Every structure is written in C-alpha cells, then in structure tokens.
Amino acid sequence: MFRYYVCVCCLFFLPSLEADARTLAGSTNKVVIVGGDFNYPPYEFLDQEGNPTGYGTELTKEIAAVMGINIEIRLGKWSDMRDAIEKGEIDVLQGIAYSDERAKFYDFSPHYAIINQSVFARDDQSTSINSIEDLKGKEVIVQKNGIMHDLILEQHIKMNLFTVDTHADALRLLASGKHDYAVVANLPGLYLGREFALSNIKPVGQTFAAQRYGFGVKKGNEDLLAKFSEGLAILKNTGRQEAIYEKWFGALEKSQYPWKKVGQTAAILSLLLLITLGGIVVWNRMLKKEVNRRTKELKQQQQQLLQADKMASLGVLVSGVAHEINNPCSLVSMNISILKGVLRDSEEAYDAYYRDHGDFDLGGLPYSRMREKIPYMLEDIATGAQRIRRIVDDLRDFARQGPLDLSEQVDLNLVAEVSIRLVDNTIKQSTFTFSTKLSKSLPKILGNKQKIEQVVINLIVNACQALSSQKEGIKVISYYNEERAMVCLEVQDQGRGIEPDNLSKLNDPFFTTKRDQGGMGLGLSVSSGIVQEHGGTLEYESVLGLGTRAILSLPISVKGEEI
Known part of the structure; x- marks a missing residue:
C-alpha cells in the first residue's frame, strides 16, 4: 500500500518538477540587457565604429564572461536609459552614481570608481566655485537626469538650469558663449575638453560631490545584482580589474608629465x-x-x-x-x-x-x-x-625595458580560450574550420597572464593571415611535455607556409613578408621577447603549400619554484 501512495505522489508532482526545470533552464539562457551612457568617456561611450567601449563596458564584458551571463550592451542618451530601466526595457545600468535619494528606487553594487564633479567656466570668468551653493542665481548647464541634475533639484538650489543630453553638449554649449557655467563629472569633462580642443574653457575651483559609481538595478532585482557584484569581486581579486583600469586611466595619469x-x-x-x-x-x-x-x-x-x-x-x-x-x-x-x-x-x-x-x-x-x-x-x-x-x-x-612580473599562476588553457574570444571576428572572417583540442590535465605556470595572451593572439592572427581561403583551417591544441617539463600550445594552420630561409628570421624585429599589406614585423619579435622572459621557447615548423605549426613552450617552474 505504501508503494502505491509513493507512485501516485510521484505521478502527481513530476509534471510540476519538469515545468520548474524548464523555467530554470530558460532563465539561465536569458539575455541580460545592460544599458549605459553613449558619451561618458572614459567610462562608457561609443567608439568611431559605433561599438560600446570604455572602462565600465570592459568590466561588464569580463563579468559576463566569468559569471556565464548572456548580455547585450545598449548605450544611448542617459535620460533614455533611466526611462528604459524604469519601464523594464533594460535590466542593469553599468554605471550609475549613488545617492540616498536614488537608493529608494535602485539597488547598487560595490563601486568600481569614485566620480568627482567639476564646474567648468570660460576663461573670462574669474570666480572660484567650490560647491553647488556658489552657483546660486547663475545660468548653469547640466546633463538631463544626471546625478548633479538630481542633487540640485533635491536641494532646491535657486539657479537657472539648462539641461542637455551629454557632457559633451554641455561643454560645447559653454564654449560657444552660452550661459555661465557647466557642471559635469571631472574626468569625463577633462577628457571631452581635450578631445574636442575646447581651449577657451577650464575647470574652476576644487572638485566636489564625490559619489560612488558602479552597477545599478531597479529595486527587486537583487539576484541579478548579486551576480554582477560577485563578478566584480572576482575581477578585483584576480587583478583583471586593475589591468583594465591601467588600460583606460594609466595614460591619463601619466599625461601630467612635461612630455615636451x-x-x-x-x-x-x-x-x-x-x-x-x-x-x-x-x-x-x-x-x-x-x-x-x-x-x-x-x-x-x-x-x-x-x-x-x-x-x-x-x-x-x-x-x-x-x-x-x-x-x-x-x-x-x-x-x-x-x-x-x-x-x-x-x-x-x-x-x-x-x-x-x-x-x-x-x-x-x-x-x-x-x-x-x-x-x-x-x-x-x-x-x-x-x-x-x-x-x-x-x-x-x-x-619595453625592465623585467616582467612573473608571479601570477597562469592556466594556459584559460589564456587560449580568452585569446580566441578576443579575436573571434578575425577567425570567423578567415576560416570556416577552426577547432581546439585543449588538454584537461594541464599544469599551471608562473608568469604574466596578459603578456602570454598577447603572444597567443599574435600566433592566431598570423595563422589567420596565412590562409589563402576560408576553406583552409586552423587548429589550437595544448598538452604537457613531461620530458621537457613544459606546457605547450600549438597553433596549426593549413595556409601558404613559410620559405625555409625565412623560418630563422621570424623572431627578428622588423622582418615581415607582409610589407605590402602594411606589416611592421614587430608582433613575433615582441612575442619572442615575452616568451624568453618566461624561460620558454617559440618554435616554427612549416612546409610550403601545406601550412605552419607555431609551438609555444613554457616551463612549469620558474626560478626553481615548482607549482
């Protein structure tokens, strides 16, 4: 009798469990729409080809990769993005400044930047501005629905406000002789002023109103925000966030030196x-x-x-x-x-x-x-x-001079996967047949992950350029050579091959067989230097008309330290 009741219960609950499973699977594959400002450099903006880029955009892409989130990034007018998240048309804002008032409507991730505000004025203005209150009675330009627009309205400061869609619009309007001041984020303001050569305006006074800047979701979407917060923590702990920060802000920080x-x-x-x-x-x-x-x-x-x-x-x-x-x-x-x-x-x-x-x-x-x-x-x-x-x-x-930091534990398989994703468009345009065979039991090495990525990307791009048609294929394989105690990665192509006399010259600086195509001959030379600093080798085998094998070998121990 007991078995009979168990069977009846299973038949009763089984369809419900299957439906829940299908619902869970569907939610896993859902595309998360991430919105942002299309003209807020260097945090987020559209490049000359109309593609989303910037510090915050790269963080979003890396978080999606480590957390396995399927995303679509949409950048537009900031006021439109605010409306879109309210209407549920986008799920996440990849960059939004925190305020107590905004916290009533949004949940925020840990910040990945601190945004300071600056007041810009034309050169003929001599007044120093150090706070919002100093702008009373003035004609002030702000970004519509931006953090300063919100704060000025919240604090009921009496001034003549003029709203524009972007920081660039605010600075251009001020430079053209309209109104008294423009209040914009400090770093984007400096960046845009330099980009558009607006030489008759400058920041006046000290920066003020520092706000935490990070990811934001509408109240009630805490589960999605938790994934972005966890992904951000992973990037910070692995050093990837620092590398992306250096890419976007290192040059700006160094530009203060007297380069002339x-x-x-x-x-x-x-x-x-x-x-x-x-x-x-x-x-x-x-x-x-x-x-x-x-x-x-x-x-x-x-x-x-x-x-x-x-x-x-x-x-x-x-x-x-x-x-x-x-x-x-x-x-x-x-x-x-x-x-x-x-x-x-x-x-x-x-x-x-x-x-x-x-x-x-x-x-x-x-x-x-x-x-x-x-x-x-x-x-x-x-x-x-x-x-x-x-x-x-x-x-x-x-x-580049000086030794590399070789203290990072590097998984060569992971490096290969990231490199392949980064040059995915080049691969798709070059061949219909691209395959990988990565060994599951691959020891880690001590080295510099970014520099090894650079080597692998150079090898894959060179293989793509060696193909005569998309019918020819490329294969990437990894394995452990126990005899040499080295981890190896091979990039094999079915392209034109290399002249025997040129094989020994491939790592020489400025040697290239693609001079007529604009080649500089530095890629493999730089790669060779990186590999040598890791104590490894970069070798080539080629047969004319049949293709080339590039073999990257890196030791599993560096300076006598076994991993």
Whole structure:
C-alpha cells in the first residue's frame, strides 16, 4: 500500500518538477540587457565604429564572461536609459552614481570608481566655485537626469538650469558663449575638453560631490545584482580589474608629465646614441675582419654581441620616437570626430544650396563629387590614425625595458580560450574550420597572464593571415611535455607556409613578408621577447603549400619554484 501512495505522489508532482526545470533552464539562457551612457568617456561611450567601449563596458564584458551571463550592451542618451530601466526595457545600468535619494528606487553594487564633479567656466570668468551653493542665481548647464541634475533639484538650489543630453553638449554649449557655467563629472569633462580642443574653457575651483559609481538595478532585482557584484569581486581579486583600469586611466595619469621636455631630451640622447651607434658599427666592421681569422665559436659569440648592442640601441631610440609620434596622432583622432559632426550638420545646407543654385566648387572640386568623397576621406584619415596608433603601441612593446612580473599562476588553457574570444571576428572572417583540442590535465605556470595572451593572439592572427581561403583551417591544441617539463600550445594552420630561409628570421624585429599589406614585423619579435622572459621557447615548423605549426613552450617552474 505504501508503494502505491509513493507512485501516485510521484505521478502527481513530476509534471510540476519538469515545468520548474524548464523555467530554470530558460532563465539561465536569458539575455541580460545592460544599458549605459553613449558619451561618458572614459567610462562608457561609443567608439568611431559605433561599438560600446570604455572602462565600465570592459568590466561588464569580463563579468559576463566569468559569471556565464548572456548580455547585450545598449548605450544611448542617459535620460533614455533611466526611462528604459524604469519601464523594464533594460535590466542593469553599468554605471550609475549613488545617492540616498536614488537608493529608494535602485539597488547598487560595490563601486568600481569614485566620480568627482567639476564646474567648468570660460576663461573670462574669474570666480572660484567650490560647491553647488556658489552657483546660486547663475545660468548653469547640466546633463538631463544626471546625478548633479538630481542633487540640485533635491536641494532646491535657486539657479537657472539648462539641461542637455551629454557632457559633451554641455561643454560645447559653454564654449560657444552660452550661459555661465557647466557642471559635469571631472574626468569625463577633462577628457571631452581635450578631445574636442575646447581651449577657451577650464575647470574652476576644487572638485566636489564625490559619489560612488558602479552597477545599478531597479529595486527587486537583487539576484541579478548579486551576480554582477560577485563578478566584480572576482575581477578585483584576480587583478583583471586593475589591468583594465591601467588600460583606460594609466595614460591619463601619466599625461601630467612635461612630455615636451622629455621629448627634447630624448631627441638629444637619440642623436648621441646614433653617433655612438655609428662608431660601434665602424668598429664592429674592423673587428669582424679579425674575427673571421678566428674559430667558428668566437665568430658566433661576436655575432650575438652585435645583436645585443643593436637591440639595446634600437630599443632606446624607438621608445623616444614612439612618444613623439603618438601626440600628433592623438590630435588627429580627436579632431576627426569633430569634423564628422561638422559634415553631418552642414550637409543639409549644402544640399539645399545645390538644389537651388546648381553645382558649385568645394575645395577646388564640384560639390556633386565632393559630397560622396568627403565621408570616405574622413574615414580614411581615421583609419590611418588608428593604424599609426597600433604601430606606436607595437613599437612601445618592442622597446619595453625592465623585467616582467612573473608571479601570477597562469592556466594556459584559460589564456587560449580568452585569446580566441578576443579575436573571434578575425577567425570567423578567415576560416570556416577552426577547432581546439585543449588538454584537461594541464599544469599551471608562473608568469604574466596578459603578456602570454598577447603572444597567443599574435600566433592566431598570423595563422589567420596565412590562409589563402576560408576553406583552409586552423587548429589550437595544448598538452604537457613531461620530458621537457613544459606546457605547450600549438597553433596549426593549413595556409601558404613559410620559405625555409625565412623560418630563422621570424623572431627578428622588423622582418615581415607582409610589407605590402602594411606589416611592421614587430608582433613575433615582441612575442619572442615575452616568451624568453618566461624561460620558454617559440618554435616554427612549416612546409610550403601545406601550412605552419607555431609551438609555444613554457616551463612549469620558474626560478626553481615548482607549482
């Protein structure tokens, strides 16, 4: 009889349990919509291609990766984002400043930044502003539904408020001569002022109204917020948050140094180094004649010495030159976005004049031709500036001096998976056949995770570039070589292959077979230097017409310490 009751109960509750399971599975696969401000650099903004980027955006993507959350990031006007989360159209705001009033409607994660506010004024304003109360009776520009808009309304401060959609709009309006002051977040304000070359405005007084800045959800969505808070804690404990912070804020912090004087000093040192290098070259040629009469072993040692001198001199020279190139390149990049806006704003007027009066000359050419060519010309300039920046970054990596921090425990499989995700678009555009075979029992190594990622990405991108068609495949495998006590990662491609005479030159700086495609020949050279600092090897095997194997080997112990 007891068994009969058990069977009846199981039949009764089984459909309910299955329905709950289906509901749970469905919630796991739900796309979480993450919203943010489309013009709040360097925290969150749209790049020149219209893709979400910035410090907060990268944190969101990394949290989604470590927590297994399926996300979609939408950036738009801040006031629209506030409306969207109220209506349930988005689930999370990836960057929102905390206030007691906002806490009545939102739940907040632990902060990942502190936002200070600044008052900007034109150069002809001499008054120092140190608090909101100092703005009484003034015409003040603020972002609509931003934290300062909220605080001013809450505190009932009597001033003439003018709201705009973005911080950039506030600064441009002030620079054009409208109103008295603009109250914006300090770092975005400085960033945008420099980007748009707004030289007639400046922050006045001290920063004030510091607020905690982090993720926010509508009240009642604590479970989702807990996942983002946990993911943020993981990024902080693993050092990944610090790395992302350094990427977005390191350059801004370092920019306070007098780079002009540094550049002049570097130029003088470079000239002296060139004279010294010239003397060394002459001396080495004389020495080479003597070495040729000696044994083969002495000759090999001399060649190694020449290479070391060459790399040391070249590294110092490149480091100085890279800074000098990057400054005008940044100016070009910042001004291009302004010119694009000018073109958009003036197109309607040009077209109206063209319709009413017929064709006319613009820049020495008929407008009927120029209106189609100008957008492409601006895009070409932007692409060129980005390419210069990439080359400068490669030069900086090549010229980097000082030892790496090799104290991090690194899982090479995890590095491979992250690297593959980062170049996923390149892979999809290059091949229909991409596969991985990663060993499950792979020992960890001591090293620098970011630098090893850089090596793996270079190897995968090179493999993609070696393919003649998308039918040719790429395979990434990992394994442990017990005999050598090394963890190995191989990137195999079915591409064109490499000439036997060129195999030994692959790690040489500035050697490339893709010069006509804009290749600099620094990627594998930088990778080789990183691998050597880890005590590993980077080897290549290739057969013309059949493909290439790049073999990265890293020891499981560094400086005698076994993991």
